Amino acid sequence: MATKKVAPRTLSGFMELLPAPQRQMERIMEILRETYSLYGFTPLDTPAIESSEVLLAKGGGETEKQIYRFQKGDADLSLRFDLTVPLAKYVALHYNDLTFPFRRYQIGKVYRGERAQRGRFREFYQADIDIIGDGKLSILNEAEIPAIIYKTFSALGLKRFRIRVNNRKILNGFYASLGLSGVAGDVMRTVDKLDKIGFEKVENLLTGELGIPAESAREILSFISIKGESQEILSQLENWRGRNETLDQGLEELNTVVKHLGNFGVPRENFAVDLTIARGLDYYTGTVYETMLLDHPEIGSVCSGGRYDNLAEYYTDKQLPGVGISIGLTRLFYVLGEQGLLNPDLPTAPADALILPMTEDLATAISLATELRENGIRTQLHCEEKKFKQKISYAGKLGIPYAIFLGEDEIREGVVACKDMSTGEQTKLDAKATISRIKTGLEARRKGAVIREHPETGDNSAQNG
Amino acid sequence: MATKKVAPRTLSGFMELLPAPQRQMERIMEILRETYSLYGFTPLDTPAIESSEVLLAKGGGETEKQIYRFQKGDADLSLRFDLTVPLAKYVALHYNDLTFPFRRYQIGKVYRGERAQRGRFREFYQADIDIIGDGKLSILNEAEIPAIIYKTFSALGLKRFRIRVNNRKILNGFYASLGLSGVAGDVMRTVDKLDKIGFEKVENLLTGELGIPAESAREILSFISIKGESQEILSQLENWRGRNETLDQGLEELNTVVKHLGNFGVPRENFAVDLTIARGLDYYTGTVYETMLLDHPEIGSVCSGGRYDNLAEYYTDKQLPGVGISIGLTRLFYVLGEQGLLNPDLPTAPADALILPMTEDLATAISLATELRENGIRTQLHCEEKKFKQKISYAGKLGIPYAIFLGEDEIREGVVACKDMSTGEQTKLDAKATISRIKTGLEARRKGAVIREHPETGDNSAQNG
Numbered sequence: 001m002a003t004k005k006v007a008p009r010t011l012s013g014f015m016e017l018l019p020a021p022q023r024q025m026e027r028i029m030e031i032l033r034e035t036y037s038l039y040g041f042t043p044l045d046t047p048a049i050e051s052s053e054v055l056l057a058k059g060g061g062e063t064e065k066q067i068y069r070f071q072k073g074d075a076d077l078s079l080r081f082d083l084t085v086p087l088a089k090y091v092a093l094h095y096n097d098l099t100f101p102f103r104r105y106q107i108g109k110v111y112r113g114e115r116a117q118r119g120r121f122r123e124f125y126q127a128d129i130d131i132i133g134d135g136k137l138s139i140l141n142e143a144e145i146p147a148i149i150y151k152t153f154s155a156l157g158l159k160r161f162r163i164r165v166n167n168r169k170i171l172n173g174f175y176a177s178l179g180l181s182g183v184a185g186d187v188m189r190t191v192d193k194l195d196k197i198g199f200e201k202v203e204n205l206l207t208g209e210l211g212i213p214a215e216s217a218r219e220i221l222s223f224i225s226i227k228g229e230s231q232e233i234l235s236q237l238e239n240w241r242g243r244n245e246t247l248d249q250g251l252e253e254l255n256t257v258v259k260h261l262g263n264f265g266v267p268r269e270n271f272a273v274d275l276t277i278a279r280g281l282d283y284y285t286g287t288v289y290e291t292m293l294l295d296h297p298e299i300g301s302v303c304s305g306g307r308y309d310n311l312a313e314y315y316t317d318k319q320l321p322g323v324g325i326s327i328g329l330t331r332l333f334y335v336l337g338e339q340g341l342l343n344p345d346l347p348t349a350p351a352d353a354l355i356l357p358m359t360e361d362l363a364t365a366i367s368l369a370t371e372l373r374e375n376g377i378r379t380q381l382h383c384e385e386k387k388f389k390q391k392i393s394y395a396g397k398l399g400i401p402y403a404i405f406l407g408e409d410e411i412r413e414g415v416v417a418c419k420d421m422s423t424g425e426q427t428k429l430d431a432k433a434t435i436s437r438i439k440t441g442l443e444a445r446r447k448g449a450v451i452r453e454h455p456e457t458g459d460n461s462a463q464n465g
Numbered sequence: 466m467a468t469k470k471v472a473p474r475t476l477s478g479f480m481e482l483l484p485a486p487q488r489q490m491e492r493i494m495e496i497l498r499e500t501y502s503l504y505g506f507t508p509l510d511t512p513a514i515e516s517s518e519v520l521l522a523k524g525g526g527e528t529e530k531q532i533y534r535f536q537k538g539d540a541d542l543s544l545r546f547d548l549t550v551p552l553a554k555y556v557a558l559h560y561n562d563l564t565f566p567f568r569r570y571q572i573g574k575v576y577r578g579e580r581a582q583r584g585r586f587r588e589f590y591q592a593d594i595d596i597i598g599d600g601k602l603s604i605l606n607e608a609e610i611p612a613i614i615y616k617t618f619s620a621l622g623l624k625r626f627r628i629r630v631n632n633r634k635i636l637n638g639f640y641a642s643l644g645l646s647g648v649a650g651d652v653m654r655t656v657d658k659l660d661k662i663g664f665e666k667v668e669n670l671l672t673g674e675l676g677i678p679a680e681s682a683r684e685i686l687s688f689i690s691i692k693g694e695s696q697e698i699l700s701q702l703e704n705w706r707g708r709n710e711t712l713d714q715g716l717e718e719l720n721t722v723v724k725h726l727g728n729f730g731v732p733r734e735n736f737a738v739d740l741t742i743a744r745g746l747d748y749y750t751g752t753v754y755e756t757m758l759l760d761h762p763e764i765g766s767v768c769s770g771g772r773y774d775n776l777a778e779y780y781t782d783k784q785l786p787g788v789g790i791s792i793g794l795t796r797l798f799y800v801l802g803e804q805g806l807l808n809p810d811l812p813t814a815p816a817d818a819l820i821l822p823m824t825e826d827l828a829t830a831i832s833l834a835t836e837l838r839e840n841g842i843r844t845q846l847h848c849e850e851k852k853f854k855q856k857i858s859y860a861g862k863l864g865i866p867y868a869i870f871l872g873e874d875e876i877r878e879g880v881v882a883c884k885d886m887s888t889g890e891q892t893k894l895d896a897k898a899t900i901s902r903i904k905t906g907l908e909a910r911r912k913g914a915v916i917r918e919h920p921e922t923g924d925n926s927a928q929n930g
């Protein structure tokens with residue numbers, strides 16, 4: 001039967017992992033689910049397709065061209081491009097059934113038809129958490145976010161990362177105090193280039209292109225040059241207190257966030273106040289967050305977000321302030337893989353034990369498989385017509401840690417031959433003792449985190465203490 | 466700021482759950498992942514979008530009209546309508562990187578633009594497992610599938626279900642022995658109506674519409690009327706042995722499947738040979754499976770599948786036989802909810818403990834939250850400006866089992882006031898003792914399965930033993 005063939009391919013910009021890296025990805029997702037749950041967030045799942053009218057209610061924006069939008073029958077449909085707009089819809093739609101503050105996490109695929117390039121994805125997972133208040137939301141929620149970021153990345157195995165925090169009220173208040181509210185966006189975009197083009201060029205742009213008085217430009221540059229430990233920055237900021245109400249409020253908030261870090265369990269070295277961080281210009285209104293991997297600044301922020309005042313203004317009159325952060329999981333995973341940071345020692349095999357029956361009658365082998373599984377050992381029976389050597393190499397290729405042989409001798413003696421595939425050590429014990437040996441071995445193998453920083457820069461805590 | 470509003474809505478035919486049922490859904494997915502892993506299946510994830518050329522390589526078919534297909538730039542794209550075609554593509558594409566037999570599970574959303582109606586979904590989760598061989602695949606894999614189905618539904622809490630099994634070789638061989646291979650499909654579709662239209666009408670259709678000789682029609686009816694315990698059916702089938710090679714091979718296979726059930730841990734009452742089961746007419750070539758809930762036959766099969774000979778014939782010349790089963794998870798979840806079978810006693814709260822600070826200084830409350838979380842207790846701090854009564858009612862509404870009060874007295878005494886929200890019992894213990902109390906309480910609450918059959922029909926095992 002010669003069927004006409006189509007060359008199999010996966011669309012470019014769509015991540016499709018082989019089994020071993022997929023296991024690593026699943027492990028990362030498990031850790032995110034566990035960590036988010038610890039902080040009282042409930043899992044949510046919303047459709048990948050929404051009515052275009054609803055999804056694009058905000059309209060315009062740079063992303064609109066990237067949206068997968070299509071007609072099905074009479075319906076104008078779009079694939080979601082983030083998890084925030086669907087959350088806004090969800091909260092507005094189900095407002096009466098929800099209890100506020102509403103804390104949810106969502107790990108789901110989103111779609112953006114960007115120009116495909118290395119490390120850029122058109123389908124990618126975002127992992128978001130948000131806390132939504134009804135009318136009001138305490139600053140304590142903003143203070144808690146760094147703890148969640150810290151716990152998440154620590155659980156993944158990272159030590160050398162820093163959560164950078166700023167407060168938009170400080171920036172907005174500062175620019176307002178200079179009479180520059182109208183051009184604050186342009187100023188921030190210009191100032192954002194500081195690292196790239198340097199002090200002088202920024203100053204020229206501010207006074208030239210934006211027409212800002214020289215004195216104000218110098219004040220802007222001196223303001224955003226405030227550097228140092230978080231406490232030092234807060235102290236220096238006191239010099240600006242009293243000029244503008246919004247700025248003062250931002251100072252209060254930032255002080256509150258910093259004050260509670262210790263009680264929230266965030267070490268000093270994983271946190272920094274950074275006045276250059278602005279994030280989405282229109283959207284955020286209070287604390288904003290970025291998270292940098294210290295040894296890989298080129299990646300940019302791996303977890304970002306902030307406080308906003310009005311989640312669902314396109315759907316409801318209800319004032320729904322919130323604070324949220326997002327991890328671009330697919331991109332992060334890709335980068336971790338590229339950088340060799342995924343711990344290769346963690347098991348990625350589909351099974352813990354492979355049973356190789358060596359008799360015609362399979363009854364004993366099957367019963368053993370059933371017993372192992374009842375004891376939580378992931379077990380595969382290998383009953384294919386293959387040579388013994390091929391079956392052993394199957395276990396080796398997949399990295400299955402234990403191979404179990406059941407021949408006539410073993411069955412007669414009521415024992416099980418079990419080989420540790422990494423050490424070669426072979427035991428002949430009864431089923432119960434074999435199960436216990438495997439469980440102990442698996443426990444030892446499960447140690448270690450998903451992400452492994454380079455020993456010379458991170459893992460040796462004595463060196464970095 | 467009066468923004469123009471768009472009425473928030475979710476597309477019809479798209480499931481969007483409130484937080485409590487979503488927790489139940491997540492729990493079901495966790496159980497599926499755990500169970501599939503126990504049997505040596507590795508998790509897989511493939512894009513929701515594929516090139517139409519690839520996805521529709523098989524072409525035609527009834528589903529084609531239902532497919533979400535659209536243009537993006539120059540690309541002709543489609544959303545996947547099942548997980549089998551993407552698996553075929555995956556295996557063909559990554560053939561050289563895979564080790565066979567290849568066992569994978571995939572739980573993912575698929576899309577079919579069917580006419581929307583109650584209980585039918587356009588976006589729904591399928592939970593699939595497949596075992597793919599390279600060239601050959603042992604019958605033992607087919608024999609193992611009922612064990613996986615049994616374990617899965619048992620883990621979900623069901624007792625009153627039955628896995629129905631047949632073998633397509635028996636059917637095909639039987640029809641061939643009557644010289645009816647050419648009309649076997651029509652015959653099976655007609656015979657399928659037996660339950661609905663009765664014996665006589667089926668006989669008339671066979672002899673009339675299909676022009677089958679009366680004797681053959683009677684033989685067909687007598688064949689598919691073979692009923693009884695699995696062993697009885699197998700015994701009766703021996704009467705047909707020797708007429709046709711394919712039929713004989715099917716008999717061997719079915720005998721092998723039945724023989725090993727006990728060793729695979731499948732109780733007799735959860736299994737039945739059923740000669741009326743055919744499943745997808747062109748696709749399956751060996752053992753086929755259906756799973757019925759005994760108290761809800763109207764739902765139809767909740768887990769189906771079978772053996773096929775050629776997974777990826779549209780993509781590769783490689784012969785890739787396999788066996789797989791699929792659960793229509795979204796529909797199953799919907800039906801379980803409708804039937805009231807989802808255990809309402811399992812916790813669905815976003816947190817295990819809600820901390821209510823009652824002092825200005827929040828340091829102690831935050832440290833306590835951090836300590837609880839470090840001990841694996843899902844904890845939320847409630848620092849909103851609300852009345853005490855409202856905060857308590859927040860815990861009640863969400864079903865958070867423990868509320869913790871921290872007032873000046875407690876802080877001075879170094880204790881924590883902790884209220885069990887269901888019993889009202891309140892303790893004043895130090896943090897360590899409180900954590901221990903909460904953990905014990907949570908353990909007790911976690912008992913019980915996701916699905917709860919009605920006590921009068923299922924849960925009382927003494928009655929049904």
